[in-house]
Amino acid sequence: MDFYYGLAQTVGVHTLLGLSAYIVLLTGQVTLAQAGFFAIGAYTAGMLTVLAGWHLVPAIGAGALTGAATACAVGFPALRVKGLMLVVATLAFGEGVRLFFFNFDYQVAKGEIKVGPVGGEGFRQIRFFQENGWTTGEVMLFIWAFVILVMAALWWFDRSRYGAVLRAVGEDEVAAQSVGVNLTAVKVSAMTVGGAVAGIGGALYAHYTTHIEHANFNVLLATFAIAYPIVGGLSNVFGTLAAVIFVQAFLIEGLRDLGDWRNLLFGALIVLAMNLRPQGLFGGRRA
């Protein structure tokens, strides 16, 4: 049973990661920065529970805030460029964050051991759940409470006028600004909300794995983040969820026997999806 709980935890956290890219993708921007915001949320929340002794819930809130603040700061310069240049700029940012944590040492003595992030070795002993005696099932439910909350919020947001504005910007920036949409404000807001969602995902991730290191937040994770909404389609938030289940449960766990060949399958899937169903595997209602 624990295997399935563990899988559900992974699916939940990756759904948050995918949704963070979904919001930005609605405005037509392809971003590879989401793994960076995810990492920032993970380290922030981990350090607050382990080093500062915070409860997990406010620590997750702080992870969301730091993710959002970084995304907002990155958004202003990065969104001045478009298309491929934005991909390169956000990729550089994501790698920058990873390398920051590769070099980041901040340890504090806690009883007999020292805790905190140690550069390349990573950040061990993020044991909030274990110290408080949570079972795997409870942890899974806790994560999914956040996933459902975020999905509900984004579902509502998507149907509001703001959702229509994001999609309008994604479709035609010239037309959008001509009907009075402030492109910079819209894109930076989408990036900021995306950063907050990625931060929540990272905060949860740090606590269920208990050990994070720079290598967790590499380009592969950034690619996954953007691949989920692309594969799932942009019709609504459930496309991203379906894509995460498909990739994590079927491609990665279900086909475990194939070993590293699965990565090839993942690449092939994206190429296939873009060719055969550019609206996403689960996308509907496109003209």
Place this chain on the structure above:
Amino acid sequence: MLELRGVSRHFGGVKAVERLDLNVAEGEIFGLIGPNGSGKSTTVNVIAGLFEASGGQILFKGRNLDGLPTHRRLQLGIARTFQNIRLFGQLTVWQNLWVAQNAPEDRARRGFLSRWLGGRGGARAEMAGLLEFSGLAHKRDELAANLAFGEQRRLELARALAAKPKLLLLDEPAAGMNSEEIGQLRDRILKLRAQGMTVLLIEHVMELVMGVTDRIAVLNFGQKIAEGTPREIQNDPGVRKAYLGGA
């Protein structure tokens, strides 16, 4: 209402618009005509703020628009349509109008409190009125991409009106329309004028231009070669030469 003082726009060595003076009075329907490539669309883009002017000044209600981004100009009251229709195809007809509600009073209405104090109903009623005006009420929930060509043109006009403009820039609104549709468009423009709208109309279809405008300016190679009432323009030898060549 709108005043262009020596406005130029150059693309490299190409002088798309060269020292253009225009003066559009409030409530007027002003026509801008000229052969292909004479700088009409560039003029609209410069007024709307999609291109910065290379020189000269644009004043709207006495205010210099220099350096104002496109969305700010819309909030001041300048809305436009595009020569090649640019709708949000994957949004519904309704959403296309919804996105365009960016007039200052609409933005105020979206404040947290006022939204619940009747602001929503007001916005809805206005959009319903616009759909009625454009003959699109029955297509409310259709995706814009699925509309027929004439309907897309109507929706684009409605979308520009959703921003409650004072000045409407119409860039070849009759392109590709049949004569029945042109007649309807003409009626719509006249209705808007009756409501006090100022219109800058760029058009090739002379049937429409000569029928609705109060005054016309003629561009050729980015420069104004004539200005006057439709009758004066029709009898201007310089204009005939620009259009027909030779003689």
